[in-house]
Amino acid sequence: MTATTLPAPPPPARTAGARLKWAVADGLTMTGRGFAHWARRPGQAVVSLVFPVMMLVVFTYLLGGGMAVSGGGSYREYLVPGMLALAMSFGLEATMVSLTSDLGKGVVDRFRTMPMAPSAVLVGRALTDMAESAAGLVVMAGAGLAVGWRWHGTWAEALAAFGLLLLLRFAMLWAGIFLGLVAGKPEMVQAVQILVWPVAFLSSAFTSPETMPGWLGAVAEWNPMSATAGAIRELFDNPGWSGDSWAAQHQVLLAVVWPLVLLAVFFPLAVRRYRSLGR
Amino acid sequence: MTAILAEGLRKTYGKKGSAKAALAGLDLAVPAGTVHAVLGPNGAGKTTAVRILATLLRPDAGTARVAGRDAVREPDEVRYRIGLLGQHAAVDEVLSGRQNLELFGRLYHLGRAGARQRAAALLAQFGLDDTGGKPVGQYSGGMRRRLDLAASLIMRPQVLFLDEPTTGLDPRGRTEVWQAVRSLVGDGTTVLLTTQYLEEADQLADRVSVVDHGRAVAEGTADELKARLGGDRIDVVVRDADRLDAAAAVIGMAARAGEDAVEVDADARRISAPVADRMAALADTVAGLGAAGVAAEDVSLRRPTLDEVFLHLTGRTQDLNQEQDQDQDRRPERDDGRADGGAAGRARAVAEGSAR
Numbered sequence: 239m240t241a242t243t244l245p246a247p248p249p250p251a252r253t254a255g256a257r258l259k260w261a262v263a264d265g266l267t268m269t270g271r272g273f274a275h276w277a278r279r280p281g282q283a284v285v286s287l288v289f290p291v292m293m294l295v296v297f298t299y300l301l302g303g304g305m306a307v308s309g310g311g312s313y314r315e316y317l318v319p320g321m322l323a324l325a326m327s328f329g330l331e332a333t334m335v336s337l338t339s340d341l342g343k344g345v346v347d348r349f350r351t352m353p354m355a356p357s358a359v360l361v362g363r364a365l366t367d368m369a370e371s372a373a374g375l376v377v378m379a380g381a382g383l384a385v386g387w388r389w390h391g392t393w394a395e396a397l398a399a400f401g402l403l404l405l406l407r408f409a410m411l412w413a414g415i416f417l418g419l420v421a422g423k424p425e426m427v428q429a430v431q432i433l434v435w436p437v438a439f440l441s442s443a444f445t446s447p448e449t450m451p452g453w454l455g456a457v458a459e460w461n462p463m464s465a466t467a468g469a470i471r472e473l474f475d476n477p478g479w480s481g482d483s484w485a486a487q488h489q490v491l492l493a494v495v496w497p498l499v500l501l502a503v504f505f506p507l508a509v510r511r512y513r514s515l516g517r
Numbered sequence: 518m519t520a521i522l523a524e525g526l527r528k529t530y531g532k533k534g535s536a537k538a539a540l541a542g543l544d545l546a547v548p549a550g551t552v553h554a555v556l557g558p559n560g561a562g563k564t565t566a567v568r569i570l571a572t573l574l575r576p577d578a579g580t581a582r583v584a585g586r587d588a589v590r591e592p593d594e595v596r597y598r599i600g601l602l603g604q605h606a607a608v609d610e611v612l613s614g615r616q617n618l619e620l621f622g623r624l625y626h627l628g629r630a631g632a633r634q635r636a637a638a639l640l641a642q643f644g645l646d647d648t649g650g651k652p653v654g655q656y657s658g659g660m661r662r663r664l665d666l667a668a669s670l671i672m673r674p675q676v677l678f679l680d681e682p683t684t685g686l687d688p689r690g691r692t693e694v695w696q697a698v699r700s701l702v703g704d705g706t707t708v709l710l711t712t713q714y715l716e717e718a719d720q721l722a723d724r725v726s727v728v729d730h731g732r733a734v735a736e737g738t739a740d741e742l743k744a745r746l747g748g749d750r751i752d753v754v755v756r757d758a759d760r761l762d763a764a765a766a767v768i769g770m771a772a773r774a775g776e777d778a779v780e781v782d783a784d785a786r787r788i789s790a791p792v793a794d795r796m797a798a799l800a801d802t803v804a805g806l807g808a809a810g811v812a813a814e815d816v817s818l819r820r821p822t823l824d825e826v827f828l829h830l831t832g833r834t835q836d837l838n839q840e841q842d843q844d845q846d847r848r849p850e851r852d853d854g855r856a857d858g859g860a861a862g863r864a865r866a867v868a869e870g871s872a873r
Contacts, residue, residue, distance in 0.1 A: 260626065263626075267620065268624075271609070271612070274611075278611050279611060344603055348603075348607035348621070352596055352624050353593045353597045354624040358624070
């Protein structure tokens with residue numbers, strides 16, 4: 239082969255059909271890039287999988303002894319659905335970190351000077367992160383089973399529960415993309431990482447909102463993470479908390495509506511923000 | 518054919534009130550197959566201009582045409598015809614060099630096999646085949662820049678933008694990049710490069726635009742620009758500040774530049790003057806200083822610095838502006854004392870005060 243052979247590229251996409259075809263192909267190519275990152279940095283992937291498991295162990299064995307479920311039942315069965323919802327919420331920072339490190343290094347500039355589908359950078363990020371979170375759910379569920387968590391509902395209900403978790407993750411993904419685009423630099427992510435914690439604990443993930451002071455309990459009841467945690471407790475037939483509020487009575491509905499509301503807000507914001515990088 | 522055409526480009530960053538104009542009506546015209554340098558200090562608007570031409574940024578006003586296409590209205594058509602080497606390496610540091618080139622090749626829709634083939638050819642061309650499998654994070658600065666350049670060339674672009682391609686590189690890395698750029702020009706690629714170094718523009722460019730405050734203030738070949746400044750300069754550092762005036766007289770004669778073109782920096786005991794004939798000026802200076810009994814610590818010939826070119830072209834300084842007008846036969850009469858003379862006087866007083 240000589241240096242002069244140059245594979246001929248297809249011409250720029252000029253029809254809607256060709257554009258769609260390349261948008262799909264480019265999105266998958268970018269997803270492949272995300273997987274190649276895992277393969278290059280297995281340590282990092284393992285850490286992000288192990289961290290929620292470690293949290294589960296801490297709450298099960300170190301703090302769990304002093305916890306009781308207000309409605310009665312095993313605390314471990316109460317805790318594991320909360321931890322699953324927590325792991326999905328923490329996906330927000332994971333998405334922010336990967337996106338800002340790309341933006342900071344200028345590689346996104348290269349993508350933007352190429353005739354690829356503009357959506358591919360975000361589609362690739364979304365598919366990679368969703369795959370990572372699905373893997374994380376499997377690991378967490380396995381760890382839950384190991385510490386004594388069981389689901390008592392049907393398989394269909396269990397699958398619906400995992401679907402709700404991934405829906406929450408999907409909403410967090412677009413919130414993370416938007417915040418990552420706003421922050422721009424990896425250093426800014428730290429601020430968000432600190433803020434994620436109070437939001438995560440101000441929920442029904444670890445304890446029943448009934449045990450909190452009135453107004454805090456109300457915030458925790460309405461926390462989107464609480465809705466998902468409560469909904470999957472119902473679907474898994476695990477012990478939950480019994481409140482009288484509207485939010486407590488309609489947890490499955492809220493677990494669908496909340497992520498959709500978040501998506502309706504953050505998806506357009508993220509897309510608009512990404513497009514306006516050139517302004 | 519004009520490969521790059523910018524007309525009246527304007528771009529303002531920030532909101533009203535704190536707005537900062539990066540480009541204030543920039544014009545550029547680069548014929549196909551040539552190398553054009555955009556020379557200017559930090560903040561002159563060089564990077565903004567490149568980002569607009571490379572479709573990364575939308576201008577507020579003006580037209581930007583690259584390879585015959587409108588960069589604002591037909592960005593995808595332009596993107597098929599350009600390569601960009603930005604200030605920061607635009608490669609994926611986690612992936613290997615080969616993975617990077619294959620990824621970009623696939624995003625250019627070369628197909629899996631085509632991308633692989635092109636990546637291999639480029640790695641060989643840029644001497645990166647040995648390290649093609651290592652993550653880019655472990656590359657040296659020069660290697661990373663070469664990979665970045667290789668990535669810009671996947672499509673054999675008609676137009677290549679290089680934004681300060683050698684800033685931050687050591688001399689070896691700089692030479693590597695220069696060689697790579699020169700070999701491209703042979704293939705008929707049009708190159709627009711921005712730089713802060715006159716030497717780089719001199720080495721690589723057919724023509725140079727000097728940019729300041731978002732507009733082009735001068736354009737020409739590197740030689741033309743330097744001629745406007747009075748060409749090369751001679752610098753002499755004398756041992757004894759008392760002899761500055763005597764030395765200045767000698768150098769004024771030797772450089773044939775006229776007394777008022779001689780600059781005296783009393784603090785550094787340095788005298789500087791533009792020279793037309795390098796060798797004659799050097800020989801006459803050395804001989805003249807010897808005859809006058811002035812001891813010199815250093816005598817050197819040098820190119821004008823960007824600061825000097827820039828000051829002359831923008832005419833920001835009254836003194837420098839006058840120098841620009843003067844030539845060998847016709848010298849404007851000076852009616853004011855030179856600031857430098859005053860400084861020399863002060864320095865002399867200091868030297869006397871500290872004399873034993």
